[in-house]
Amino acid sequence: MKIRNSTDLLWDQLREIHSFETLVENTLPGLADQAGNRTLAALLRNDRKYCTEQRQTVENICERHGWDPRGDECKAMKGLIDGGNSHLSEVESDEVRDLMLVAHCGRIKHYEIAAYRFSSDLALSSGFTEDGDALAGIADEEELVLANLESVGAGLLGASTVEGGRW
Ligand SMILES: [Fe+2]
Numbered sequence: 001m002k003i004r005n006s007t008d009l010l011w012d013q014l015r016e017i018h019s020f021e022t023l024v025e026n027t028l029p030g031l032a033d034q035a036g037n038r039t040l041a042a043l044l045r046n047d048r049k050y051c052t053e054q055r056q057t058v059e060n061i062c063e064r065h066g067w068d069p070r071g072d073e074c075k076a077m078k079g080l081i082d083g084g085n086s087h088l089s090e091v092e093s094d095e096v097r098d099l100m101l102v103a104h105c106g107r108i109k110h111y112e113i114a115a116y117r118f119s120s121d122l123a124l125s126s127g128f129t130e131d132g133d134a135l136a137g138i139a140d141e142e143e144l145v146l147a148n149l150e151s152v153g154a155g156l157l158g159a160s161t162v163e164g165g166r167w
Contacts, residue, residue, distance in 0.1 A: 001015075001071075006122060006125070007126055009122060009127060010119060010122050010123055010128070010131075011062070011065070011067045012072075013115065013122065014058050014061060014062055014067070014069055014119060015068075015070070015071060015072035015156055016072050016074050016115065017058050017066075017074075017115050017116070017119065018055060018058050018059065018062070018069040018070065018072070019072045019073050019077070020074040020076075020077035020111070020112065020115070021051050021054055021055040021058065021073040021112075021154075022055060023074060023077050023078060023081060024051050024077065024081070024108060024112070024115065025048060025051040025052060025055065026084075027081050028044050028045070028047055028048040028051065029045070029048060031044050031088075031101055031104070031105065031143050032044035032045045032048070033090065034097060035097075035098055035101055036094040036095070036097065036098050036099060037091055037098045037152065037156065039152050039155075040098055040101060040102065040149075040152050040156075043145070043148055043149065043152060043159045044101070044105065047105075047145050050141055050142075050145065051098075054138050054141070057117065057134055061131045061134060061135075064131075076111065077108070077111060080107055080108055080111060081108070081130075084100075084103075084104035084107065084108075085104075087100060087104070088100055088101070088104065095156070098156055099156055099157070102149055102150075102152060102153035102156065103153075105149055106146060106149050106150065106153070109142055109146040109149065110146070110147055112142045113139055113142045113146065115144055116135050116136070116138050116139035116142060119143060120132045120133075120135035120136040120139060123135055125134075127161045151154075
């Protein structure tokens, strides 16, 4: 699509978000299955539900404007997911795998938060208050998931008995 102004840019950003939410939605069940720590597994399963709702919110925003949210493939998120999966496949210890899942999912969350914060600011500055507020609400949800991930990670690091000592 041609991006000529800030409204086109918002649509472009929402298409990218729609694409990466779909990618994350499809990836999370496999990641949750790999988690040995129950809290981490529950957190990842729960995050998938958030993903579905968030994708639907983005679809609703686009629908209100008559924009099609489909048609983009978020290459950055695809690379992030593929990269993390390839590192995960090399892990041979359950404890280390959980730590790597925290690292992998933390990167994904940071990417999502950046996209939602920018899109929210863009929507608000374009006068789309309802959309900007909805996108800011999603960014808040993503930040909560990130904080929970970091807290699980801190617990895992504190309890780590992985060979080689503390991390
Ligand atoms: Fe999300």
